[in-house]
Amino acid sequence: MRIAIVGAGGVGGYFGARLAAADHEVTFVARGRHLEAVRRSGLLVRSPLGDVRTSPGAVVESVADVDGADLVVVAVKLWDTEDVARQLAASKLAGTPVLSLQNGVHKDTVLARHLPAASLLGGACFISAFIEEPGVVRHNGTLQRMVFGARRPEQEPVARQLLQACAEAGIDADVSEDVDRVIWEKYVFLVGHSATTTAVRRPIGVVRSDARTRTLLRDVMAEVVAVARASGIALPEDFADRQLAFCDTLPADMTSSMHNDLEHGHRLELPWLSGGVADLADGLGVPAPRNRTVADILSPYVDGAPASA
Numbered sequence: 468m469r470i471a472i473v474g475a476g477g478v479g480g481y482f483g484a485r486l487a488a489a490d491h492e493v494t495f496v497a498r499g500r501h502l503e504a505v506r507r508s509g510l511l512v513r514s515p516l517g518d519v520r521t522s523p524g525a526v527v528e529s530v531a532d533v534d535g536a537d538l539v540v541v542a543v544k545l546w547d548t549e550d551v552a553r554q555l556a557a558s559k560l561a562g563t564p565v566l567s568l569q570n571g572v573h574k575d576t577v578l579a580r581h582l583p584a585a586s587l588l589g590g591a592c593f594i595s596a597f598i599e600e601p602g603v604v605r606h607n608g609t610l611q612r613m614v615f616g617a618r619r620p621e622q623e624p625v626a627r628q629l630l631q632a633c634a635e636a637g638i639d640a641d642v643s644e645d646v647d648r649v650i651w652e653k654y655v656f657l658v659g660h661s662a663t664t665t666a667v668r669r670p671i672g673v674v675r676s677d678a679r680t681r682t683l684l685r686d687v688m689a690e691v692v693a694v695a696r697a698s699g700i701a702l703p704e705d706f707a708d709r710q711l712a713f714c715d716t717l718p719a720d721m722t723s724s725m726h727n728d729l730e731h732g733h734r735l736e737l738p739w740l741s742g743g744v745a746d747l748a749d750g751l752g753v754p755a756p757r758n759r760t761v762a763d764i765l766s767p768y769v770d771g772a773p774a775s776a
């Protein structure tokens with residue numbers, strides 16, 4: 468399968484390198500020092516499931532340099548989505564099926580401003596992976612899962628092709644018949660996990676064992692469930708409690724990509740996580756005070772570490 472991966476970071480780099488190691492024709496679109504390093508020595512993924520290094524020839528600096536693909540995977544941070552969508556629309560890849568593995572429920576709406584809705588499959592991924600240094604992606608733990616699905620019958624062949632490619636690459640993957648529900652289900656957990664680990668500045672083990680932050684985690688997730696239900700996604704009313712029980716099964720040292728970004732002084736995806744929930748809730752007339760408060764408290768960090776006052 469020919470796959471173009473836009474964004475060769477934690478997510479795109481990890482899954483792309485596994486697919487390339489299984490002899491799929493993967494082209495990464497990367498930039499900056501990461502691009503230079505990958506061009507020089509290939510992309511190295513360090514993983515408890517086995518390290519893998521891609522060939523240096525498999526990276527380009529622009530979407531415009533990709534000649535064609537069966538599938539485009541979008542794996543940039545959410546603030547870069549609109550630019551990538553514009554670049555894709557102006558390239559030879561316009562009209563190619565697109566799968567965004569980004570977090571949250573806003574990504575496909577943003578992509579659809581520039582790309583045909585008929586080209587957008589749905590999907591979510593479950594992994595903890597980060598750029599450790601230019602050219603190197605570190606995979607934490609052993610979770611490395613993708614769930615994706617067709618939103619229209621004509622997308623089904625490419626979804627099946629990707630499922631087969633993932634099986635060959637040893638990636639845990641599933642096709643879902645109701646991928647938008649999967650995206651919302653992940654959003655409930657992700658917003659709770661990212662809001663609390665980032666606000667508390669500690670991994671989930673600390674958050675869940677303190678009575679006050681445990682309640683905060685549960686309440687943040689319950690607000691996302693209410694927003695999902697008001698948006699027509701029929702999550703069960705007790706879904707937040709089920710997700711809290713799921714949080715109890717996670718390794719105590721597991722943290723979120725947003726907490727990792729805060730610790731490193733990077734930009735935060737907050738406007739699409741707790742901030743995004745609070746904005747959607749306002750539009751729907753659903754209360755979401757816990758998410759609004761988390762978004763307000765973390766607001767000085769949204770564009771990276773604030774300059775000292």
Ligand SMILES: NC(=O)C1=CN([C@@H]2O[C@H](COP(=O)(O)OP(=O)(O)OC[C@H]3O[C@@H](n4cnc5c(N)ncnc54)[C@H](OP(=O)(O)O)[C@@H]3O)[C@@H](O)[C@H]2O)C=CC1
Pocket residue numbers: 473474475476477478479496497498499501528529542543544545547550551568569570592593594595596597598724736
């Ligand atoms: N990391 C994780 O464990 C998980 C992340 N996610 C989600 O996946 C998405 C991607 O996150 P993550 O992999 O962590 O992001 P990273 O920052 O690790 O990787 C994104 C890469 O894409 C590059 N990039 C951005 N725009 C372009 C462009 N136009 N052309 C070429 N390269 C570009 C970035 O460069 P630069 O650094 O210069 O901006 C960066 O190298 C996010 O929505 C995140 O929430 C989901 C599950 C887990």
Ligand SMILES: CC(C)(CO)C(=O)C(=O)O
Pocket residue numbers: 570592593594595656657660661722723724725
């Ligand atoms: C680790 C996980 C699955 C949940 O927070 C995630 O997607 C993220 O933090 O970006």
